Amino acid sequence: MTESNYNEIMQLLCDRLSVLTNSDTQITPDMNMISQLSIDSIKLLNLIMEIEDTFDVSIPINALTDIHTVRELADLVHKIKSDS
Template sequence: MSTDYSDILSRLCFHLKQFSSPDVVIVPETDLINELAIDSVKLLNLVMEIEDEFDISVPLNALADVQTVHDLANLIHHIKSAK
């Protein structure tokens, strides 16, 4: 993965901190639903924040395959690369 991906991952992890208790360590393998308790509604709101953070459009349809922090970072990276 490129440096861009690393940068995206680190910004995303910083963003996801608001959804977790302080003692949770967020790593690429962290499961958004089961470990960070991000339910469907929280995920929709998170997407809007990510869109603003990275200045991209993230269609809700693209979330179907997103389960982990890595999946989400990868999706953002893919959308940014395609711009």
């Protein structure tokens, strides 16, 4: 995967999180999705499924335990896509 692919992932995540948080807050890569954006586990799983389909990957749920920020999620999706 290229840098442009990474940017595509990050952009999609920010766009979707903006809709999910339903606020005017500017989403930035280092925001904590749970403590700052109040994304609950059900919303997060729905977001993950959408990301999986968009990039045709499966994200193991146990890999999500270390994911807190938007950037960490983008990095994980990028790594899985690169390895596939």
